[in-house]
Amino acid sequence: MLAPPAPPPLGVAPARASYPLRPVPSRRCLPAPRAVSAAAASHAHDAVFLRRAAEVADRSAGLTSPHPNFGCVIARPQLETENLDAWVAGEGFLYAQGTPCAELIAADQAGDHARGATAYLNLEPGDCYGDSTAVSSLVQAGITRVVVGLRHPLKHLRGKAIQSLRSDGIQVDVVGEDLQSKLFKEALTSCLIVNAPLLYRAAFRVPFSVLKYAMTADGKIAASSGHASWVSGRASRGRVFELRGRSDAVIVGGNTVRRDDPRLTARHVKGHVPVRIVMSQTCNLPEEANLWNVHEAYTIVATQRGARRDFQKKLAMKGVEVVEFDMLNPRDVMSYCYDRGYLSVLWECGGTLSAAAISARVIHKVYAFCAPKIIGGANAPTPVGELGMNQMTQAIDLIDVSYEQIDRDMLMSGFIQPIPDLSPVIPSVDEIPSVDPEVSPYETNIISFYKTWDTFGVFSNFSPHPIHMPDEKGDCLTWPTVEHYYQAHKFAGVDNPQARDIVKEIKKARSPEEAARIGRTRQREFPELVYLNIPL
Numbered sequence: 274m275l276a277p278p279a280p281p282p283l284g285v286a287p288a289r290a291s292y293p294l295r296p297v298p299s300r301r302c303l304p305a306p307r308a309v310s311a312a313a314a315s316h317a318h319d320a321v322f323l324r325r326a327a328e329v330a331d332r333s334a335g336l337t338s339p340h341p342n343f344g345c346v347i348a349r350p351q352l353e354t355e356n357l358d359a360w361v362a363g364e365g366f367l368y369a370q371g372t373p374c375a376e377l378i379a380a381d382q383a384g385d386h387a388r389g390a391t392a393y394l395n396l397e398p399g400d401c402y403g404d405s406t407a408v409s410s411l412v413q414a415g416i417t418r419v420v421v422g423l424r425h426p427l428k429h430l431r432g433k434a435i436q437s438l439r440s441d442g443i444q445v446d447v448v449g450e451d452l453q454s455k456l457f458k459e460a461l462t463s464c465l466i467v468n469a470p471l472l473y474r475a476a477f478r479v480p481f482s483v484l485k486y487a488m489t490a491d492g493k494i495a496a497s498s499g500h501a502s503w504v505s506g507r508a509s510r511g512r513v514f515e516l517r518g519r520s521d522a523v524i525v526g527g528n529t530v531r532r533d534d535p536r537l538t539a540r541h542v543k544g545h546v547p548v549r550i551v552m553s554q555t556c557n558l559p560e561e562a563n564l565w566n567v568h569e570a571y572t573i574v575a576t577q578r579g580a581r582r583d584f585q586k587k588l589a590m591k592g593v594e595v596v597e598f599d600m601l602n603p604r605d606v607m608s609y610c611y612d613r614g615y616l617s618v619l620w621e622c623g624g625t626l627s628a629a630a631i632s633a634r635v636i637h638k639v640y641a642f643c644a645p646k647i648i649g650g651a652n653a654p655t656p657v658g659e660l661g662m663n664q665m666t667q668a669i670d671l672i673d674v675s676y677e678q679i680d681r682d683m684l685m686s687g688f689i690q691p692i693p694d695l696s697p698v699i700p701s702v703d704e705i706p707s708v709d710p711e712v713s714p715y716e717t718n719i720i721s722f723y724k725t726w727d728t729f730g731v732f733s734n735f736s737p738h739p740i741h742m743p744d745e746k747g748d749c750l751t752w753p754t755v756e757h758y759y760q761a762h763k764f765a766g767v768d769n770p771q772a773r774d775i776v777k778e779i780k781k782a783r784s785p786e787e788a789a790r791i792g793r794t795r796q797r798e799f800p801e802l803v804y805l806n807i808p809l
């Protein structure tokens with residue numbers, strides 16, 4: 274038998290309640306495959322462990338800014354038991370960009386049990402250089418076989434880690450290439466779903482967009498008066514906080530702000546806080562609103578060029594960012610969110626804006642919470658307004674649909690557009706251009722580095738490279754990343770013990786994203802401690 278698992282290191286969080294990754298509810302224990310031939314049984318085992326890797330990869334959701342989800346499960350057969358949980362020697366996930374990789378955590382946990390074992394990876398690792406990276410962790414641990422669910426979707430990274438593992442003598446089996454069966458297809462779906470935001474961003478150059486609404490059993494999202502609190506039950510609303518925690522931004526329309534005065538925070542746990550975006554053409558918004566309290570979360574108002582400039586100034590005075598668009602529409606707002614580096618966006622708007630967003634083809638997934646109540650009202654708002662369809666045959670069929678009961682409510686979710694699987698296109702080395710037009714907007718002489726995993730991501734503040742910088746006394750200090758240094762220096766040099774504590778707190782942050790979160794939050798909370806009061 275294997276030794277009991279070590280206490281969870283960084284990147285191994287306790288299992289959290291999360292929505293299912295696939296159309297069937299997840300099981301607590303791994304199922305034992307039924308008695309079949311040795312090859313079929315080993316395929317069944319592979320598929321089970323690969324799905325587990327996808328589930329493990331999902332555990333960082335809501336803890337940090339959305340990022341590519343990597344999970345690793347190291348397993349070796351235990352002849353004396355069919356309980357597949359006992360076969361798992363180690364597992365881990367990437368907690369945040371710049372923290373130890375999933376493979377390193379799993380290999381550390383497995384210790385000697387990793388020798389001769391198989392590692393299951395939902396996604397090909399993106400970084401294969403250096404000592405603590407995925408590839409070297411697996412090689413040094415003595416792994417002899419690796420099963421990969423999905424090749425890396427970004428062209429400049431795709432195939433590199435697989436090639437590197439193979440050249441180190443490790444057998445690498447890639448699903449869909451070396452392993453094919455119905456079971457692997459299902460396992461692959463789990464791998465695709467857990468990284469849907471990265472795949473959509475890479476394929477369509479927009480953030481992954483989820484439309485969420487709560488409706489009554491007669492399909493209304495509010496009473497005829499517009500009153501909507503609450504349609505769904507407390508447990509469902511708790512799930513919405515989780516969905517917000519998984520998103521970079523939450524979007525509503527102006528009418529929802531006027532009607533509901535929402536907060537749109539992920540106030541369930543201390544985790545990731547999404548930006549709140551209001552789309553309002555008229556900018557005819559209330560003087561006082563919960564969303565203008567930027568101490569709770571950052572707010573952006575996206576509006577039509579020239580709309581109520583005086584009011585725009587008032588918002589700016591409160592710390593709200595106002596962005597003008599020549600023609601405010603969902604697609605341009607999504608392009609803007611892409612440029613800001615957002616990976617996933619949650620639309621919590623009413624039917625008018627949701628119809629515009631669906632028509633603009635920017636919505637990829639829907640979460641429909643249905644409460645067992647009837648409100649009636651011919652004019653009561655419904656989740657999706659006019660789409661211009663007049664035949665039921667024109668209806669959009671959701672894909673990979675899941676159903677889940679949440680207390681008395683029912684949650685139905687499904688994809689509007691198929692998840693892009695970019696993996697079959699494997700470029701040869703000389704096919705990889707020096708500037709990859711698929712990854713970042715391409716203009717001669719301009720390079721972009723919105724995300725650390727983009728081609729030029731190494732230039733990003735968030736790139737996980739330590740820097741050495743002199744302090745005020747001229748002593749050289751090491752900072753985990755440029756972002757740590759930047760955020761800390763909002764407060765450095767301020768003669769105040771609290772400011773000094775904030776600098777230390779930022780320096781200790783486990784990832785550049787956390788450093789950014791702490792720096793921005795403290796800046797909002799204690800603007801008087803900010804050196805020279807630099808703008809937000």
Ligand SMILES: NC(=O)C1=CN([C@@H]2O[C@H](COP(=O)(O)OP(=O)(O)OC[C@H]3O[C@@H](n4cnc5c(N)ncnc54)[C@H](OP(=O)(O)O)[C@@H]3O)[C@@H](O)[C@H]2O)C=CC1
Nearest residue numbers: 486487499501526527528529553554555622623624625626
């Ligand atoms: N149960 C639920 O899940 C939810 C219920 N609701 C309820 O729905 C009702 C509000 O619905 P609805 O008015 O549809 O919601 P929204 O306010 O979310 O959307 C409409 C508003 O979006 C703005 N907008 C910006 N760009 C566009 C565009 N290109 N096309 C269309 N609209 C744009 C406009 O704001 P402006 O007028 O400022 O220019 C418009 O009035 C309320 O009663 C609210 O309580 C809302 C959200 C979720």
Ligand SMILES: Nc1c(N[C@@H]2O[C@H](COP(=O)(O)O)[C@@H](O)[C@H]2O)[nH]c(=O)[nH]c1=O
Nearest residue numbers: 487501503504505533535536537538621
């Ligand atoms: N009424 C309704 C929802 N409405 C959505 O939630 C927003 C309120 O969020 P907050 O102020 O943060 O609690 C509201 O403006 C609208 O977008 N959501 C649901 O899950 N269930 C519900 O019954």
